[in-house]
Amino acid sequence: MGRAIDCFDRWQSLPNGRSEVFMDALSLLQWPAMVVTLVAAWLVASQSKARRNWGFWTFIASNVLWIIWGWHEQALALIVLQVGLFVLNLRGAKKNEPAGT
Numbered sequence: 001m002g003r004a005i006d007c008f009d010r011w012q013s014l015p016n017g018r019s020e021v022f023m024d025a026l027s028l029l030q031w032p033a034m035v036v037t038l039v040a041a042w043l044v045a046s047q048s049k050a051r052r053n054w055g056f057w058t059f060i061a062s063n064v065l066w067i068i069w070g071w072h073e074q075a076l077a078l079i080v081l082q083v084g085l086f087v088l089n090l091r092g093a094k095k096n097e098p099a100g101t
Contacts, residue, residue, distance in 0.1 A: 026072040033065035049096060056093035060086060 040062055043055030063086040070078035 026069065029065060029069040029072070033062055033069055036062040036065060044092075049098075053093060053096045056089050056096060059089040060093070063089060
């Protein structure tokens with residue numbers, strides 16, 4: 001939580017530092033990434049095939065958000081993990097498609 005507060009404090013103290021404000025906004029990306037991940041887990045656990053399919057695609061969106069955040073934070077292990085999970089989620093989405101497609 002301290003990092004989010006630091007981000008806000010730096011934003012207030014910048015005269016015209018738009019690029020630094022953008023980079024600080026990237027630091028906050030972890031929160032929507034976390035929410036999207038939780039929603040995806042909820043959907044994947046559904047007994048409805050359509051909801052499960054949406055869950056895999058939502059997980060893919062969360063993988064992209066985590067990769068962006070990880071790149072900004074230089075978290076290489078997180079990036080590698082998310083790339084692996086991205087591939088597994090693509091596999092899950094493909095295996096969850098109706099047989100006729």
